[in-house]
Amino acid sequence: MIGAEYIAEFLARVGSDRVFLLTGGACAFMIDAVGRHPELSYTCFQHEQSAAMAADAVWRTGRKVGVSMATSGPGATNLITGIACSYFDSIPSLHITGQVNQREGSAYHGANVRQSGFQETKIVDMVRPITKYAVMVRSGEELRQELAKAYSIAVSGRMGPVLIDVPMDIQQIEIVGEMLLPPFVPPADEDVFDAVCALGATLSAARRPIVLWGGGIGLAGVQAEVAHWLEQAKVPFVSSWAGLTYFDHDHPGFLGQIGVYGNRGANFVLQNADTVIVLGSRLDNRQRSGNARNFAIGATVHVVDVDEEELKKYVNDGYRTSQVDFRLLPKVLAALPPASPDPEWSNYAGEMKQQYYGRETSTSAARLNSLSPYDVVRRINASIADDAIVIGDTGAALCWLHQAFKVKDHMLFTAGGNSPMGYALPAAIGAKLTAPNRQIVSYNGDGGFQLNLQELQTVKSRNLDIAIVIMNNGSYGIIKQFQDSYLGSRYDASRDGYSAPDFGLIAQAYGLEYMRVEHLEQITPALFQGKAIIIDVVLSENTLIEPKLEMGRPINDQFPYLDAAAYAEGNKFVDYERPARLKDLVRSSS
Missing domain, CATH: 3.40.50.970 (Thiamin diphosphate (ThDP)-binding fold, Pyr/PP domains)
Structure with a gap:
C-alpha cells in the first residue's frame, strides 16, 4: 500500500x-x-x-x-x-x-x-x-x-x-510493514481505593448532600450505574448542560440543571447543601458564576474527575478532589457507605422541585403577546420521538432549549465549551449519517444559523430528513439582554446593523420544505417525520431568557428577581446576602 x-x-x-x-x-x-x-x-x-x-x-x-x-x-x-x-x-x-x-x-x-x-x-x-x-x-x-x-x-x-x-x-510513498492498530488500555484498579476512602469520608459527614452530574459520566459510558446508585442512595442531584443527555429526566432524584441559566429550584438546593459531590464536571463560570466565591458557600465541595490538571484548579478554592478513571466510577460508588440525609433536607429538595422544575415561563412573551420559547420547546419535545436526537446551537435559543427540554431516551447535546454559532446544522448532519434511523432535530437561533447555512446543500444532496428549527427573534437575543443590563439598551451589532434573510426563500432555493410558525398548534409530529424541513418559529425580538443570572450575584439570585419572601424560602439553610444590582450601581455612580 x-x-x-x-x-x-x-x-x-x-x-x-x-x-x-x-x-x-x-x-x-x-x-x-x-x-x-x-x-x-x-x-x-x-x-x-x-x-x-x-x-x-x-x-x-x-x-x-x-x-x-x-x-x-x-x-x-x-x-x-x-x-x-x-x-x-x-x-x-x-x-x-x-x-x-x-x-x-x-x-x-x-x-x-x-x-x-x-x-x-x-x-x-x-x-x-x-x-x-x-x-x-x-x-x-x-x-x-x-x-x-x-x-x-x-x-x-x-x-x-x-x-x-x-x-x-x-x-x-510505499508503506513497509504490517498494520499497527491502537492498543486497548484497561482501567487501572489502583485508583479505586483512594477515591473510596476520600469520598466515603465526605459522604459520611453529609446531612444535606447533593450530587452534580457532569458530562464525564456519560463520556465514560457509566450513566446507568450512576443513576441506579443515586436512586438507591436517595441523594438528590442536579446536572450540568453537558450531563443532561445521559439520564431520564423523570428520575426521582433529579431537580434540574444548574448555573447562570439554571433552574431556580436546582440552584437553591445546591446553594443550600452542606456537601456537593461533583462527578465529571469542570465547574466553569456558567455553573458557578463569574465569582466562584459565591458558589455553595456553606458546603464541602468534593470534585471527582479523570483529569489531574482540572483538579489542580480547586486547590485555592479549598475543595476536596479525587482523580478517578470514570470507567471505574461504579466500583467507587458501590463501595461507599450509605448516605444519611436529614429528612428535612429531603423534604426541602422535593418542595423546590415541585415549585420550580418544569415550570419555566416567559413573562416577556406574555407581556408582548408573543410565542413563549419555553412553550415552543415543550411542544417540540412532545412532538418528536422519545429517542430523537436534538442538537442545540448557541445563544438565547440554546438557553431556552436546556431550560425546558426533558430527556426520555433522547439525545440532547451541543458544543457547550466552545459554543460557536453555526454548530447545530453540521452536527445534525453528522448525527443523521451516524444514526440514520433516528429523528434528528437541528435547533438554532436565526443569527447562529446563518454561519453554516450553506450546509443545507449537504442536507439536500444527501437527502437527509433533518428538521431544522429556527427560533427567529430577528436579533442576537442573548447579547441584547446583556446590553439591557449593562449598556443602556444600546443594541449595536445585536439588532442595529444585524439582518437575516427570508428563510422561506432560503428553503425554496435549496429545495427544502418550509413552515412559518406563529401559533403553537402549528407544531405537530408530522413536521418531524420523513423530510428535510425548515421550521421558522417567529418570536418577538424582546423575548428574554428567564431566569438568567446577572453579574456579581450567586446563582440562586436570578433575574427576574423573586420577592424577599420567596428568596428566603429558597435559602432555607444558608443565608445568602443579596447584593445591589450592577446596573443600579452604574446608574447611581453616573
Whole structure:
C-alpha cells in the first residue's frame, strides 16, 4: 500500500467508516484512497468547519471516532473551530490534513522561511493548544506509528481530538510493514481505593448532600450505574448542560440543571447543601458564576474527575478532589457507605422541585403577546420521538432549549465549551449519517444559523430528513439582554446593523420544505417525520431568557428577581446576602 491507502485501511480497521471532507490538491490522494476502499464512504461538506463539527457529533451519537479530512492551508485552518468544540467537550475525533511535499516546504528551505510551498501552513503548531496530540509525519514508518498513537491518545484518559498532517510525498510513498492498530488500555484498579476512602469520608459527614452530574459520566459510558446508585442512595442531584443527555429526566432524584441559566429550584438546593459531590464536571463560570466565591458557600465541595490538571484548579478554592478513571466510577460508588440525609433536607429538595422544575415561563412573551420559547420547546419535545436526537446551537435559543427540554431516551447535546454559532446544522448532519434511523432535530437561533447555512446543500444532496428549527427573534437575543443590563439598551451589532434573510426563500432555493410558525398548534409530529424541513418559529425580538443570572450575584439570585419572601424560602439553610444590582450601581455612580 501507499501512504494514502494505509490511512484508508487504518480507518476501516478501527471502525471509523465515514469521512467528512472538502476536497483539495494536498489531500486528493487520501480522498481517492477513501473513495476506493470498499468499507469506507465519505460525505462532501461545503465548508471544512462543518466537516469538523460533523465529526464531533459522531462520538456523541454513535460512540465511535469521527473523522474529517482537509487540504493544506485554508482547508486545514478552517477545521480549527470544529476541533476546538471537541477539545473543550472531551470528544475524541481524528482530523487528517494534507500538506505540501516535504521538498517544497519551508522546513526544507529553512526554518525562518514564512511560506515555501503553495498553501503551506504550519497547522500542527496552530492546533496544538486545542488538541490532545498533533503531528506531521515525515516517513512511511512515522505514518504507521503516529496513526495508532494518535488514535489511542484520542480515546484514552480525558478524551479529545487529534490531528495528523500528511505531506503529499508520504501519501504516495510505499508503506513497509504490517498494520499497527491502537492498543486497548484497561482501567487501572489502583485508583479505586483512594477515591473510596476520600469520598466515603465526605459522604459520611453529609446531612444535606447533593450530587452534580457532569458530562464525564456519560463520556465514560457509566450513566446507568450512576443513576441506579443515586436512586438507591436517595441523594438528590442536579446536572450540568453537558450531563443532561445521559439520564431520564423523570428520575426521582433529579431537580434540574444548574448555573447562570439554571433552574431556580436546582440552584437553591445546591446553594443550600452542606456537601456537593461533583462527578465529571469542570465547574466553569456558567455553573458557578463569574465569582466562584459565591458558589455553595456553606458546603464541602468534593470534585471527582479523570483529569489531574482540572483538579489542580480547586486547590485555592479549598475543595476536596479525587482523580478517578470514570470507567471505574461504579466500583467507587458501590463501595461507599450509605448516605444519611436529614429528612428535612429531603423534604426541602422535593418542595423546590415541585415549585420550580418544569415550570419555566416567559413573562416577556406574555407581556408582548408573543410565542413563549419555553412553550415552543415543550411542544417540540412532545412532538418528536422519545429517542430523537436534538442538537442545540448557541445563544438565547440554546438557553431556552436546556431550560425546558426533558430527556426520555433522547439525545440532547451541543458544543457547550466552545459554543460557536453555526454548530447545530453540521452536527445534525453528522448525527443523521451516524444514526440514520433516528429523528434528528437541528435547533438554532436565526443569527447562529446563518454561519453554516450553506450546509443545507449537504442536507439536500444527501437527502437527509433533518428538521431544522429556527427560533427567529430577528436579533442576537442573548447579547441584547446583556446590553439591557449593562449598556443602556444600546443594541449595536445585536439588532442595529444585524439582518437575516427570508428563510422561506432560503428553503425554496435549496429545495427544502418550509413552515412559518406563529401559533403553537402549528407544531405537530408530522413536521418531524420523513423530510428535510425548515421550521421558522417567529418570536418577538424582546423575548428574554428567564431566569438568567446577572453579574456579581450567586446563582440562586436570578433575574427576574423573586420577592424577599420567596428568596428566603429558597435559602432555607444558608443565608445568602443579596447584593445591589450592577446596573443600579452604574446608574447611581453616573
